[in-house]
Each structure stands twice: as structure tokens, then as C-alpha cells.
Amino acid sequence: MDVLMPFSGQQSGDGLVQIDLRQLGQPEIFTGRDDEWSTFSFRMRNWISGALCLLSADELSVLEQRLEPVKLRDLDAVARKKAALLYYILAMKLSGPALVLLQRCEASNGFEAW
Numbered sequence: 001m002d003v004l005m006p007f008s009g010q011q012s013g014d015g016l017v018q019i020d021l022r023q024l025g026q027p028e029i030f031t032g033r034d035d036e037w038s039t040f041s042f043r044m045r046n047w048i049s050g051a052l053c054l055l056s057a058d059e060l061s062v063l064e065q066r067l068e069p070v071k072l073r074d075l076d077a078v079a080r081k082k083a084a085l086l087y088y089i090l091a092m093k094l095s096g097p098a099l100v101l102l103q104r105c106e107a108s109n110g111f112e113a114w
Contacts, residue, residue: 083110083112086114
């Protein structure tokens with residue numbers, strides 16, 4: 001996945017360069033250990049909002065602060081696709097007790113899982 005971002009080094013005519021995100025890596029798998037949570041959540045938030053551009057940091061914060069569950073039936077088609085992709089990402093990045101918690105959420109509902 002290539003992303004165009006402002007860059008202060010060598011620039012093209014529009015001031016942007018391509019960055020190969022594969023070289024930057026992605027968050028490690030989270031097992032549910034409390035001592036790993038801070039680093040994992042920081043990296044996941046930035047990967048989802050900055051590298052993948054799936055949801056903004058503000059949108060992730062809104063999901064975290066909701067008092068009512070997010071139901072897929074209440075979402076439009078675009079939001080349902082984003083929720084399903086977030087669910088898939090979490091399924092690939094969680095293991096152990098953290099994955100068990102994800103499995104208890106509504107299938108494909110990454111918004112509620114987040």
C-alpha cells in the first residue's frame with residue numbers, strides 16, 4: 001500500500017512523496033497482557049487512522065466513548081464495510097484472551113469491538 005504524504009526531503013512538484021508502508025511495519029499481535037496494552041493501542045490507533053485511513057482518530061474516540069452498543073443494522077452500507085474491515089483487522093491482530101473478547105462481539109462488528 002502506497003500513501004502520499006508531505007515530506008521535507010526530496011519532493012515532487014506537488015510536495016508529496018510516496019511512502020511504502022510495508023517498510024514501516026504494523027502493530028504486533030496483542031495477547032491481552034496489561035503491560036502491552038498501552039503500546040499496542042497507541043500503534044493500532046495510529047495504524048488504523050494514519051496508515052490505513054480506515055477511521056480517523058476522532059472516530060475511534062467516539063466509538064470508545066459510546067454508552068450504547070453499535071448495531072450493524074443501524075449502519076449504512078459504507079459504515080458496515082468499515083466495521084467489517086475493522087473486525088477483520090482486530091481478528092488478525094489479537095490472540096488469547098483478547099481474541100476471545102472479540103469473538104463475543106457481533107460478527108463483523110468492528111465498531112462495537114473497538
